[in-house]
Amino acid sequence: DAVIIAQDVHKWYGNNFHVLRGVSLTVRRGEVVVIMGPSGSGKSTFIRTFNALEEFQEGSIVIDGITLSHDLKNIEEIRREVGMVFQQFNLFPHLTILQNVTLAPIWVRRWPKAKAEEVAMQLLERVGILEQAKKYPGQLSGGQQQRVAIARALAMQPKIMLFDEPTSALDPEMVREVLDAMRTLASEGMTMVCVTHEVGFAREVADRVVLMSDGLLVEEGTPEEFFNNP
Ligand code: ADP
Numbered sequence: 001d002a003v004i005i006a007q008d009v010h011k012w013y014g015n016n017f018h019v020l021r022g023v024s025l026t027v028r029r030g031e032v033v034v035i036m037g038p039s040g041s042g043k044s045t046f047i048r049t050f051n052a053l054e055e056f057q058e059g060s061i062v063i064d065g066i067t068l069s070h071d072l073k074n075i076e077e078i079r080r081e082v083g084m085v086f087q088q089f090n091l092f093p094h095l096t097i098l099q100n101v102t103l104a105p106i107w108v109r110r111w112p113k114a115k116a117e118e119v120a121m122q123l124l125e126r127v128g129i130l131e132q133a134k135k136y137p138g139q140l141s142g143g144q145q146q147r148v149a150i151a152r153a154l155a156m157q158p159k160i161m162l163f164d165e166p167t168s169a170l171d172p173e174m175v176r177e178v179l180d181a182m183r184t185l186a187s188e189g190m191t192m193v194c195v196t197h198e199v200g201f202a203r204e205v206a207d208r209v210v211l212m213s214d215g216l217l218v219e220e221g222t223p224e225e226f227f228n229n230p
Pocket residue numbers: 013017019037038039040041042043044045046
């Protein structure tokens with residue numbers, strides 16, 4: 001039961017920078033895939049195509065049965081399926097934590113405010129931020145803000161969650177709390193594609209690790225295969 005089927009995806013930035021050079025990846029429902037590889041190899045660009053944040057020129061991407069158009073025409077449809085968490089938390093600084101989480105459900109999903117708030121409070125509780133609901137992002141630590149970003153993405157009830165180096169901007173003591181939230185999500189059966197350098201997380205949580213280099217997937221395997229083969 002494949003929920004992401006990317007086949008032979010090519011992307012150029014401008015006319016001549018060939019950033020994705022024929023990348024294929026299939027992700028099954030409930031699978032956790034970790035993408036690793038050197039900086040600049042195209043990992044972020046690749047997963048951003050799944051959420052229609054990046055156009056691509058050749059190949060095909062099907063997300064839960066929806067074929068992505070190359071020029072981002074079905075962007076709204078796809079963003080309902082796919083939640084994303086970024087390195088920078090991207091919270092709205094002038095909105096409270098609760099408002100950050102309810103914004104999309106109210107304006108995109110058209111949920112009544114009371115329902116959106118109820119769901120948001122449950123999510124904030126799950127990621128351990130409930131006491132901070134009335135505060136503003138600037139009053140929270142980086143680790144707390146990132147957990148709010150996870151709750152915000154989950155509020156849209158996505159089928160797939162993408163993580164783009166979610167711990168890279170955090171102080172070391174805050175990395176664990178974010179990885180724990182991701183671990184819980186994985187154990188609940190969420191389909192996840194994570195770009196991360198966290199080897200411990202990859203070893204313990206990933207079903208599959210893929211290595212990207214210079215615009216191509218060059219290696220893939222279970223964590224055991226991946227980390228034990230030189
Ligand atoms: P990774 O996530 O593996 O670090 P990225 O996907 O962020 O790699 O970037 C791959 C390459 O594409 C890098 O060389 C980067 O500088 C380049 N790149 C990223 N975004 C743009 C852009 N908007 N325009 C031109 N080049 C870009």
